[in-house]
Amino acid sequence: MFKKILIANRGEIACRIIRTARRLGVATVAVYSDADRRALHVELADEAYRIGPAEAARSYLDIQAILAACKASGAEAVHPGYGFLSENPAFVETVEAAGLVFIGPSATAIRAMGLKDAAKALMEGAGVPVVPGYHGEEQDGTFLTRQAEAIGYPVLIKARAGGGGKGMRKVERPRDFAAALASAARESEASFGDGRVLVEKYMAKPRHIEVQVFGDNHGNVVHLFERDCSAQRRHQKVIEEAPAPGMSAEMRAAMGAAAVRAAQAIGYSGAGTVEFIADVSEGLRADRFFFMEMNTRLQVEHPVTEAITGLDLVEWQLRVAAGEPLPKRQEDLAIDGWAFEARIYAENPARDFLPATGRLVRFDTPEGVRVDSGVRAGDEITAFYDPMIAKVIAHGPDRTAALGRLAAALAQCRIAGVTTNTGFLGRLCREPHFAAADVDTGLIGREAAALLPNPPAGPRVLALAAIAALDLLEPAIDPDPWSRLIGFRLWGQGWQVVFVEHEGETLEFRVAPSDRRRFEVESGGKRLGLTILRSEGEGTVLADFGDRVVEAVVVRDGRAITLFAEGASHLFHTEETAGLHGEEEAGGDVVAAPMPGLVRLVAVAAGAAVTKGDPLVTMEAMKMELVLTAPRDGVVEAVPVAPGDQVSEGAVLLRLAAEEPEQAGLGN
Template sequence: MFRKILIANRGEIACRIIRTARRMGVATVAVHSDADRAALHVEMADEAIRIGPAEAAKSYLNIPVIIEAARASGAEAVHPGYGFLSENPDFVEAVEAAGLVFIGPSAGAIRAMGLKDAAKALMEKAGVPVVPGYHGEGQEAAFLAGEAEAIGYPVLIKARAGGGGKGMRRVERSADFAAALESARREAESAFGDGRVLVEKYMAKPRHIEVQVFGDRHGNVVHLFERDCSLQRRHQKVIEEAPAPGMTEEMRAAMGAAAVRAAAAIGYSGAGTVEFIVDVSEGLRQDRFYFMEMNTRLQVEHPVTEAITGLDLVEWQLRVAAGEPLPKRQEELAIDGWAFEARLYAENPARDFLPATGRLSAFDMPDVLDQAGGARVDSGVRAGDLVTPYYDPMIAKVITHGRTRGEALAKLETALEQCRVGGVTINAGFLARLCRLPAFADGDVDTGLIGRAGEGVLADPEPSEEAFALAALCALGFLAAPADADPWGHIRGFRLWGDATRTVFLDHGGTEHALRVATSGMDRFRITHDGVATDIHVQSTDGRSVRADFDGHTLPAKVHRDGADIVVFFGGHSHAFALAEAAGHHGEAAAGGDRLTAPMPGLVRIVSAEPGARVAKGDALVTMEAMKMELVLAAPRDGVVAAVPVAVGDQVAEGALLVSLEPEEAA
């Protein structure tokens, strides 16, 4: 076994690898950019080495610098994690040329599966069914449009390189094909350095089911069963589970055998995932699953496989890379129970999943729900860390395991309701609402489920009067921890000569709210908001955890204050408030009135607006790239463009003016 390994990655996957390596007695070396110099993975590793500035291209994608770091540290092997260089065959060759071991497959295997069109041709030869479509070399726009017509709409344009939903566009009609193709190529070129695409038939009711495979350097290949990753938005996975709901033993055997054939065809070694698209318009059928691609690395969702098999896949990776045979044979592997994983992102589902940046003023994750490991949180951040625009906005993964699907899903919903994050908008509420969707609870999943669920699943509910009351008390300091052991220090709101009344102004979602707070006794208050009075008795508080009685109903809550910002965690929801005098720092940053501003820091990729041009509401004016996403910013109203102070290639800050319109009376 290796004595020391270097982890060529960051965030939660680097932390996750460190935990297994430490258990196995293997020393770890972290690498970091300037943006990550104080990151959790740097703190956890035995040693850490700076590899460059914040931009990934100059740090985490800089092969020579990473190789030099590995040499300088005395590491014997390099673990790539996922993303960044994990599927770059040139990196594998550079690692091996330096006399180090790459903890993953060979460069040849990565190349064989790295381009989706070539991989599909290879799979056809291996007897693995593939999706109907065009996977050839022709890339002329008119030619591809003709192929799409021949396949029949709707079609899916997909980047031939990479993954993660980048460079992927669904096209419903021929009139939209050219614009979708250009956008997909541009995003693919930015993400993978390869703008070539393939075109496939889009299935009306598809499920995304993948099979975890593992090979060693002795010719052995096994599968570790399937995962269902059908709950998606923008072709990106949101909640994954294992096993797949409705899976029969016969279909599991057929898909597992196909995945093993795929891995064996390229002499695969290490952890990999064979992804299938399954047409479930007539239910799960053995003749309706098709090879999509193979991810030649560890997957983000590998913990659900670990949960149902009781295995540590990173340990398997290390053992296989060290030359050991697979720890188990196929007949020794079995499924135990059910598991889910939810991806916690810094993003706003109500604003089209716009990524969020900022400092994590609070980061409280769910407690373990039972001693059998009912909840697991994999994260690479902690309170005080900065979520920057340089990297993917995923900040944690919440994993639950139960004896049945229903039990595991109930644990997931509870765990998500316990995610309490301040300072940055997260998607925990959205994920919890997905758990409550009847179709998802019944296991009737497909990749279009979130789209059909409608707007109601996206936005967090408005705060209850109880939540407003708690925010008001927090703003006035009535929920602060007692200053000392003096019993008089525990008395809040006490007044000898009758009620004391104060008014506090809070901003929520850009709307100002006035709340009158009247003290009516020791730790007793009446809060009036919009004509509604709420009586509250604060039974206990330590400044964060609160127990309060609302008209005879005692409930727990948590509050967090960071300067002018207040977050109330109550009733399974989180609600963000701000003192109204500071609310100018809140509210809409993207579009409104006469100005179009940057919703977050990013790179200007396309400028479609010109001064003097007339535009209609919804017209695309500027396209930005931020956090590995392409953001198309549209005109906030009909009007005439007054000024365009940015140009293609500009790096802009959040709130920067992109386009201004002439005043409506002048337009």
């Protein structure tokens, strides 16, 4: 076994590797960018070395900087984690040329599976079924348009390099193909340095099922069963589970054998995942699954496989890389129970899962489940890296029990300071089709109206927000009885007025406190009385509204108030910050940056006439491409940005000329 390894990654996966290495007595070396100087993985590792500025291209993707850290630290081996350089064959070769061990597959194996078109040709030769489509070298737009027509719409454009949904576009109609092709190629080039794509048939009711494989340097290959990753948004996984629901013994054997053949065809060593797409329009069938791609690394969702097998896959990686044979044979492996993993992201599901940035003011994790994270309270979620905050993994004896534990755990997650998808994940757990295991990759899109919007804040939550905005929920510390008479008046009630912004609307409340415990709250002509039964320093409040007792957690950060109550979280701002989200508030005349990022494409110039919904500016932020469209019909007045500009949140990207009075409905 190695004495010291360097982890060429950051965040959650770096922390995950450190835990296993520490248990095995292996010293760890972390690397960090300027943005991660105080990151959790830096704190946990035995040593840490700076490798560059915040931008990934100048730090976590800088091979020479990582090799310099290996030399300075005396590390014997490099674990790449996932993402960044994990599937870069040139990195593997550089590591090995320096006399170090790469904890993963060979450069040859990575190259064989790195380009989806070549990989599919290789799999056909190995007897693994592949999705119908065009996987050739020709990239001319007219040629690819003809291929799409021959395949038949809808089709899926996919980057031939990389994964994670980057460079992937579903196209329903021929007229949309050219724009989708250009967008997919740009995003693929930005993400993987390769803008080439392939075109495949899009299946009406597909399920994404993948098989965990493991090989060693002695010719042994096993599979560790399957995971279902069909719950997706923007072609990226949201909740994964193992095993796959509805999987028969026959199909499991067929899919497992195909995955092993795929790994054997390239002499695979280490952890890998063979991803399949299954056409379930007539249910799961052993003759209706097709090879999509192979990820030649550890997967984000590997914990669900660990949960049902009782194995530590990182330990297996270290042992195989150190030259040991696989710890178990195929016949020694078995499934125990069921497991789910939910990915908590800093993003806004109601705004098409737009990534979010900010400081984690509060980060409470649930008990009784596994939580993998690379951040803690006080850390910043920046625009430089993937916005994943944590993974919550729940295990149970069967699917119903495991899903119930996951839903309960998500309800205990309290994250303030940045918008998250936690509420959406909880709603997905309770969605009837998902709960009944009737899932496919289109489920979230079909049920978006019920799943994506945060439930509205009820009158009890609004009343507590108004009292919190006046700082009247803090526990009384002064024992002086006169200090508790905050609402004392000789004649009548003493009403205090407060304005609070919530979901883009400014609300007015009148609050009449009689003491530190009893309040009257009025808004919109409706009045509500409540008594605070308990108020603790950690923000926990127990309030009696007469007909119901509500427990809430209130987190105050400057003018922002996050209130967790009645199964949801709600964000409020007091009047001073209402409406302030950047250097200029975006309105009908302005297109503003929704978050910090890089301007990739400007589609129009000053003087151009545009129609509502036309694409105007394309940004790249947090590993995804954002297309900003015209908010109304009009004429472009100014475009103060150009491709290549780095912009801050709220920056004005484009301004439309003001409407004439007649157009605005103010004339005549």
